[in-house]
Amino acid sequence: MAVATKTSIERSSVIISVFSTTPGIGKTIIAINLAAGLAHEGYKVCLADLDLQFGDVLNYLKLNSVNTVAGAQRALLDNPSTFHIRDFLIDYSEGDVKFSILPAPLYVYDAYQTDVQLITDIINKLSYFDYVIIDLNSMFSALNLAMLDISTVINYVGVIDFLPALKNYKIGYDTLIRFDYEESKIRLVENRSDSQKLINAHDVERLLGEPFYHKLPNDYPSVNKSINAGKPLMFAAPDSKLTKSFDELVGLYTNRPEEKAAAETSSNVSIFSKIGKFFGF
Amino acid sequence: MAYKVIVVEDNQTMMDSMLNVLRRSPDFEVVATYKNVNAALGQASMFKPNLFFLNLENEEMLNAVPDFVDTFRGAYILGTMSQWDPLDVNQAMEGGATGCILKPFTAKEILEYLQLYSVRGQRKPAELISFFSPKGRAGRTTLAAILAMIIAEKTGERVALIDADLQFGDLPIFFDVEPKRTLVDATQDIKLLTPVTFAPYFHEIKPRVSLLSSPDRPEYAELIAPDSLVEVVMMTTNIFRYVIVDLPAGFNPITLDVCRISDIVFVTTMINSGFEIKHAKKTMEMFSSQDDGHRQVKTVFTRVNPFTEENRQKIANQLGYPVDVMIPNEYRMISVANSGRLAQGLPQDTQLMKSISGMADKVIAFGR
Numbered sequence: 001m002a003v004a005t006k007t008s009i010e011r012s013s014v015i016i017s018v019f020s021t022t023p024g025i026g027k028t029i030i031a032i033n034l035a036a037g038l039a040h041e042g043y044k045v046c047l048a049d050l051d052l053q054f055g056d057v058l059n060y061l062k063l064n065s066v067n068t069v070a071g072a073q074r075a076l077l078d079n080p081s082t083f084h085i086r087d088f089l090i091d092y093s094e095g096d097v098k099f100s101i102l103p104a105p106l107y108v109y110d111a112y113q114t115d116v117q118l119i120t121d122i123i124n125k126l127s128y129f130d131y132v133i134i135d136l137n138s139m140f141s142a143l144n145l146a147m148l149d150i151s152t153v154i155n156y157v158g159v160i161d162f163l164p165a166l167k168n169y170k171i172g173y174d175t176l177i178r179f180d181y182e183e184s185k186i187r188l189v190e191n192r193s194d195s196q197k198l199i200n201a202h203d204v205e206r207l208l209g210e211p212f213y214h215k216l217p218n219d220y221p222s223v224n225k226s227i228n229a230g231k232p233l234m235f236a237a238p239d240s241k242l243t244k245s246f247d248e249l250v251g252l253y254t255n256r257p258e259e260k261a262a263a264e265t266s267s268n269v270s271i272f273s274k275i276g277k278f279f280g281f
Numbered sequence: 282m283a284y285k286v287i288v289v290e291d292n293q294t295m296m297d298s299m300l301n302v303l304r305r306s307p308d309f310e311v312v313a314t315y316k317n318v319n320a321a322l323g324q325a326s327m328f329k330p331n332l333f334f335l336n337l338e339n340e341e342m343l344n345a346v347p348d349f350v351d352t353f354r355g356a357y358i359l360g361t362m363s364q365w366d367p368l369d370v371n372q373a374m375e376g377g378a379t380g381c382i383l384k385p386f387t388a389k390e391i392l393e394y395l396q397l398y399s400v401r402g403q404r405k406p407a408e409l410i411s412f413f414s415p416k417g418r419a420g421r422t423t424l425a426a427i428l429a430m431i432i433a434e435k436t437g438e439r440v441a442l443i444d445a446d447l448q449f450g451d452l453p454i455f456f457d458v459e460p461k462r463t464l465v466d467a468t469q470d471i472k473l474l475t476p477v478t479f480a481p482y483f484h485e486i487k488p489r490v491s492l493l494s495s496p497d498r499p500e501y502a503e504l505i506a507p508d509s510l511v512e513v514v515m516m517t518t519n520i521f522r523y524v525i526v527d528l529p530a531g532f533n534p535i536t537l538d539v540c541r542i543s544d545i546v547f548v549t550t551m552i553n554s555g556f557e558i559k560h561a562k563k564t565m566e567m568f569s570s571q572d573d574g575h576r577q578v579k580t581v582f583t584r585v586n587p588f589t590e591e592n593r594q595k596i597a598n599q600l601g602y603p604v605d606v607m608i609p610n611e612y613r614m615i616s617v618a619n620s621g622r623l624a625q626g627l628p629q630d631t632q633l634m635k636s637i638s639g640m641a642d643k644v645i646a647f648g649r
Contacts, residue, residue: 021448021449021499022417022418022449023416023417023418023530024416024417024418024419024551024553025418051416053415053531053532053563054415054416054531054560054563056554056556059554059556059559060554060556107563108532108563108564108567109567111532112532137416137530137531138417138449138530139448139449139529139530139531140448140499140500140502162615162618162619163454163618163619163620163621164422164451164454164455164618167451167454168449168451171449171498171499172449172499175498175499175500178500179500198616198619227554227555
């Protein structure tokens, strides 16, 4: 892993894929807030929406774009020599936070035409970012597996409020292990962890044989506010416990992979953390 | 009492071999044989037959199925074929045939087929209903399961549930069953199966409702070829009057193929962030662009709150299509599904059950 240092020649991004085996449990919210949190720490971040048919990243941020991964794929295919991924990104910015987005195709038909190898090439071309966050859909598709392959870590999300969801979380985890993904690469993240539920988190950890890497609390009102405002939680609900929890998760993802990384941007971090404290998150 | 049998067969060798079997069985009395369709249609009523074997490999005979059904009301009309041909079978069933049988056959096999076909329900083509949802988590599976049980209850006919959500099918857990055979087995064996040998692939959940399960590991989904799945679904329509398919989320070869042959597609959406309506619109546009005038694509919105006509209109305006079915929220459903008791007891007399019951009525009316 390397971090944005102007002098470094070889670098590659940390790729965090946000994956789950149950749909509709907050992957996109997690992806957006990871991107925003990392950007807030001073990293160069790109968020790729690879929920190709029904991606929600632009929706949740109230953005519009005609440039999408579908356009990028066409351009890469037609004119590989003049292709630059930069031309297909759109920026989200608010205050000191700015990150880029590679939007999902606008039309189902375009989504249907995507090619796994070309998308992999496109994601690899994002290597000038410090972090690439990939929002996936809830299936073991060829595309998702290719993305999990090139990911540094897999942020594997589960919501344990419903028996079928738990079954799918367990089956998904076992499948990832069977597919030879290292356990250290798979980060179990429980979403809506403190919602009223019949299933105990300890039992889930026992079932999986692995503790949760992080637990995100249930905070429907803040998420709602965030989606309605079209802004990440740090702006829409700065004081919420969920915002704080995302900040902790970002902390885990910035410090853990390599201590040096944090040191190189330590000046940034301290400034931002002071601002953070001032704003109460 | 023995069946009074008429055999219509233009191949003499085949005729001899069939007669050989039928004449040795006390269950069958061959009252006449014909090589020609028109002779059979014109003369057979003299013998008051109640079971016909028609050679469907002969196109003239295949096309005459509706005439036989019309002329000999109440009689069983079995199409015969040396190799299972799903399209011919389909045509015969649409013509009102009781079903089809592979020849040569044994007397025991005939009785098995007749048993299978008579419990199926009315001698009408099956109705194939598939549940599609753009992103998933729409209540699709719950709805499919409850609809299956209500239709079986209302009609007394047999209903099949096919869990084609191949990677993460939830129907076995909803019913708390562990079927021995799954869609993987069915799709791999389908070329060699007949309705009689295929029927045991289903797991009976309750009388008249049976389940064909999804694979137990996500990677097994890859073993299921879309065209084999289509064949499985088609053979299911031969032994069940209603076939309900729970599809995986989004457009993929499996969902497109199954929707292509479906009579009704329910596009199921649960409103959460609000953008789901946008996804449903995209989905409806996709289906409209492939409209062939055969299937009906209906929109279903689950957990609609407030559950009012005003809200229906509001959703419809945003969607650009009518809201065909609205399902209200029912928290008790979660605990029922959680405990695998879906087949035993549903919260009765709730708005939820009334809505799904209304949905069942529409489905039943469509097939009549």
